[in-house]
Amino acid sequence: MTRVGIKICGLSTIPAIDAAVKGGASHVGFMHFPKSPRHVSAGTLAEVAQRVPAHVKRVAVLVDPDDPLVDSVIAAGGIQVFQLHGKESPTRAAQLRQRTGLEVWKVMSIKTAADLNAGGAYAGAADMLLYDAKTPDGAALPGGMGMRFDWSLLSGHRPALPWGLAGGLDAANVAEAIRITGAPLVDVSSGVESAPGVKDVDKIAAFCKAVSQC
Numbered sequence: 001m002t003r004v005g006i007k008i009c010g011l012s013t014i015p016a017i018d019a020a021v022k023g024g025a026s027h028v029g030f031m032h033f034p035k036s037p038r039h040v041s042a043g044t045l046a047e048v049a050q051r052v053p054a055h056v057k058r059v060a061v062l063v064d065p066d067d068p069l070v071d072s073v074i075a076a077g078g079i080q081v082f083q084l085h086g087k088e089s090p091t092r093a094a095q096l097r098q099r100t101g102l103e104v105w106k107v108m109s110i111k112t113a114a115d116l117n118a119g120g121a122y123a124g125a126a127d128m129l130l131y132d133a134k135t136p137d138g139a140a141l142p143g144g145m146g147m148r149f150d151w152s153l154l155s156g157h158r159p160a161l162p163w164g165l166a167g168g169l170d171a172a173n174v175a176e177a178i179r180i181t182g183a184p185l186v187d188v189s190s191g192v193e194s195a196p197g198v199k200d201v202d203k204i205a206a207f208c209k210a211v212s213q214c
């Protein structure tokens with residue numbers, strides 16, 4: 001049985017990081033996007049990323065970043081993965097991957113099967129695709145809104161790259177999500193919070209436990 005990877009996203013405090021690590025998270029995510037209630041400044045990122053042990057990968061989540069923004073996150077230190085959560089093209093993803101030498105994940109915002117198929121364009125440009133729910137036009141954020149998409153779209157789909165599942169997951173539904181989709185990695189943010197941006201250590205523990213039992 002292969003262990004399902006866990007990414008706990010939108011972390012900003014030491015207790016939440018410790019809960020994710022204790023629960024067996026493979027990845028922890030830090031939002032660097034001022035409109036997000038989970039935004040951490042480069043200074044905070046530098047401080048809290050140090051808490052993460054080497055076996056857990058640190059992911060910076062960015063939305064259509066320009067090069068100076070990427071450079072400021074690299075300068076903050078400790079990041080191993082860039083998660084691109086905007087409208088970055090395959091060309092831009094490949095550029096960032098080459099320029100930084102770091103792992104690049106491209107988020108695919110999913111509503112229909114066509115959205116899933118669009119991921120094929122990132123083969124050779126990104127290291128992984130993260131399938132997340134498409135937020136409504138005009139929504140405040142492109143992610144982290146606790147929305148899920150129709151997981152059955154993934155049955156029979158052959159992803160062109162390694163992939164993970166995000167969007168509306170929580171301790172109560174993640175086992176079903178893994179059963180339906182066969183996701184090798186699951187990503188959660190609002191499902192382990194007590195309020196937007198406020199992580200709940202008990203919910204993080206419950207989420208990790210539910211995944212570990214799959």
Ligand SMILES: O=C(O)c1ccccc1NCC(=O)[C@H](O)[C@H](O)COP(=O)(O)O
Pocket residue numbers: 009010029031033036037038061063085132141142143144145146147166167168169187188189190191
């Ligand atoms: O979390 C945010 O505030 C956010 C804002 C803008 C872009 C992406 C954002 N989150 C990215 C994530 O990786 C979330 O974990 C993912 O969208 C799932 O979120 P949720 O449905 O709340 O679990």
